[in-house]
Amino acid sequence: MFIMVFLAKRLAQGTLIVVLVAFVIFTLLRVVPGDPVRLMAGGMAPETLIEQIATEMGLRDPIPVQFGRYIASVAQGDLGQSFMRPASGAAVGGASFDDMTRSERARVLDLIAEAAPKTLQLALLAMVFALIVAVPIGVAGGLHPGRWPDRMALYLGSVFVSLPNFWLGIVLALLLSVKLGWLPAIGYRGFAYTVLPAIVLAVEMAPFIIRTLTVSVAQIMRQSFIDIARIRGLSRLQIIVRHALKNASVPLLNLLGVQFSMLLGGVLVVEFIFDYPGLGLLTINAVLQRDFPLIQGIAIVTSAAFVLINIAVDLATTAIDPRLEY
Amino acid sequence: MISRRNFLSASALACGALATARIDPDFFFTSARAQSNRPITFLSAENITGNWDPTAHTTLSQTTIQGFVMGYLARAPMRPEDPGEMVMELATSIEQLDPHRLEIRLREDITFHDGKPFRAEDVKATFEYGSQPDRPAQWYPGSNETFEVTTPDDYTVIVDTSKGGYGAHLFIFLAAYLPIMSASDISGGPRGPLSQRLNGTGPFRFVEQRGNSTVMEAFPDYYKGHPTVEGVTFSFVGDATTRMLSLMNGQADIIERLEPEQFATLEGRDDIKLSRLVSVENKYLWFRCSKPPFDDWRVRRAACHAIDRTVIDEILGTAGEPSSNFISPIKFGYSDLANYPEYDPEECQRLLAEAGYPNGEGLPDLEYITSTGFYPKTRDYGEIITMLLREQGFPVTLNVMEVAAWNERLYDRPGGGPGHMIDCGWSTGSPEPDLVLRTHFHSSSKRICGIEDAEIDAALDRERNAATLEERRELLQTDLLPMLADKAPALSLFTSVMIHGMRAEMDGLFIYPDGLTDASKAVFST
Secondary structure: OHHHHHHHHHHHHHHHHHHHHHHHHHHHHHHOOOOHHHHHHOOOOOHHHHHHHHHHOOOOOOHHHHHHHHHHHHHOOOOOEEEEEEOOOOOEOOOOOOOOOOOOEEEHHHHHHHHHHHHHHHHHHHHHHHHHHHHHHHHHHHHOOOOHHHHHHHHHHHHHHHOOHHHHHHHHHHHHHHHOOOOOOOOOOOOHHHHHHHHHHHHHHHHHHHHHHHHHHHHHHOOHHHHHHHHOOOOHHHHHHHHHHHHHHHHHHHHHHHHHHHHHHHOHHHHHHOOOOOHHHHHHHHHHOOOHHHHHHHHHHHHHHHHHHHHHHHHHHHHHOOOOOO | OOOHHHHHHHHHHHHHHHHHHHOOOOOOOOOOOOOOOOOEEEEEOOOEOOOOOOOOOOOHHHHHHHHHHOEOOEEOOOEOOEOOOOEEOOEEEEEEEEOOEEEEEEOOOOEOOOOOEOOHHHHHHHHHHHOOOOOOOOOOOOOOOOOEEEEEEOOEEEEEOOOOOOOOOHHHHHOOOOOEOOHHHHHOOOOOHHHOOOOOOOOEEEEEEEOOEEEEEEOOOOOOOOOOOOEEEEEEOOOHHHHHHHHHOOOOOEEOOOOHHHHHHHHOOOOEEEEEEEEEEEEEEEEOOOOOOOOOHHHHHHHHHHOOHHHHHHHHHHHEEEOOOOOOOOOOOOOOOOOOOOOOHHHHHHHHHHOOOHHHOOOOOEEEEEEEOOOOOHHHHHHHHHHHHHHOOOOEEEEEEEHHHHHHHOOOOOOOOOOOEEEEEEOOOOOOOHHHHHHHHOOOOOOOOOOOOHHHHHHHHHHHOOOOHHHHHHHHHHHHHHHHHHHOOEEEEEEEEEEEEEEOOEEOOEEOOOOOEEOOOOEEOO
């Protein structure tokens, strides 16, 4: 029964967070410069027509009224239609004002459904790469505090965290794609196109994992139950794997949950540099085009993902350590 | 009994099943680079509009796509050595019968991509549809009420401009700019097939819009012969560095709008070729002429004299050419204007004092709007212009905006467009000068500057109504253009240079100065 109460409570909290995020995004979009109607209608459109279209679309109503209308549609599973994009999904600019013939607009949900799996794939691969690199370094650092593995973990983490992702992306593309021809760099035509951006994201994530593991493993190894395990006759490997790592995985899981959520919503720069057609690139184009419904849709989906991932992380951590209650 | 562990296990399994279905299983990619006839990958700096009707937009990237798919009566190579040269394509000849009548004779061996034979009815329908007053791309010298098109036979078209009172020769240069549509498509109206896909007589057939990529394939019945390459994939990639990296690693075959630094980076590479062409695009500093203080020509002219354009030329490097006219050197009627405003602080101060603003005193705060992300170096030279204007007493603030916000503020509106000055270029792929001059400086159009000046209107009408091309050239060079230099509704800062980068193994491309590309004879050497 606990699980049901827990889920109901967390989902209710999550819904509130998503609605709040949606409201903030909704309001901000309407106060920043750049009238979407002028972009839709074309720069040459007369003011009267701009006002007519805006009124017809309800864009001149008070913001709370607009938001109420919007959230009611969202509650029915309708994120609306893109202001700009046709059903083909192309990133488009405005046509002229009296052009009522533009192709049918794309549904926001369809655009997100098309882009999200690619970002999910990128985020998962980035996380795998980051864990492959960071876990051995972080664990070694934690097992040998003050000695060279610890110092190496610190120095490597410092180097990784100092590399700007846009710079690293360009350098890696030049090296691995242009010079060596090992990997494709731009766009998406298969899984191989995910590798290079995933490496860049992994380098960005790895320092946090290294630091978390180094600190938590070092702390756990000083606990009395570790000493008792030695007295019980367990080997060092058994102690590390069955006790130290298991306990260290709780803070690591929390960190990974936050990192993964950020990857889903915030891989803007990396996707833009690699022209990777995921949620990040979709977001950038939507912002540049003042495509309000699309920006709002992406914000709602990513904040909902953030909430769900955190619920999953909490569940996972309680499964690992039953002493934890949420 | 549901426990946390059971719930977690079940959730993980469900997520795994969902992810397996959604994550792209295509774990490998194949390179087609070795094939000699593989499709060309073209990366564009600009997005498209979502409506395929050629008369529904003025977007350069979409015009470039049309260049692959559509046919034109003639093409204008617009090289500086012969700006007025016309090469016949769908037409075999374009002759002026008298000042108001033009005869166009057509080729007889051409079909549209949908199989319909190309005939005079298609030219007639294209002209009559494209010149309707409600079409967004207003390219014609007058509406469909001002001229008449007749078709004595299937392969002859007569254009009669008697009703409009202007010369029929205005259609000559336009012939190189107007994509010819099928009469059957046009009969479906603006909501018909025209808006859904491109159907032309060009070397490549429109296949589909796949996300940000327009996919075209070779048209086997192209009248000049089956194109060698299989097709063209035209993709929008917003970031200039990304486009360059794609070219360098071979994922792209051709990219456009290289920055000057990129030109320098790529110049020494054996695997890359560069094309640098003086374009049809001039970049302008537009004054909002319908509101103070730039409703006074003396203030506009004073601002022009405050700007040292040689500094801008230095900043632009390979991306610009000096300009002393309102049209590009490859437009019909170009000449270096003797009275074009040069950097002259003393003259600037004299004019300011004469207008009632000695040393700039009394001028309101002025907003200068520019964009970043599309045109090269706009922020850099915008800062220089701001500094130079401030030196002479203009209280200018530069407002740099990303493209969408700038675009929203670009055009004139009742009471004057936003700000007091705005940066923008204008590019039209024809030697026809009125595509720039009439569009911007006639009071019936005044797209950006908002000028309403009866003398300029009269000068524009005089050159339009000239009986012959020679007379028109004379009127442009001695009447209209010097008058514009005096009244300065805008200052043309420089002529853009169109820089393309392409893979060295690709040959046979012909690039026009507006970016249109003829790839019908393109080949890849293996």
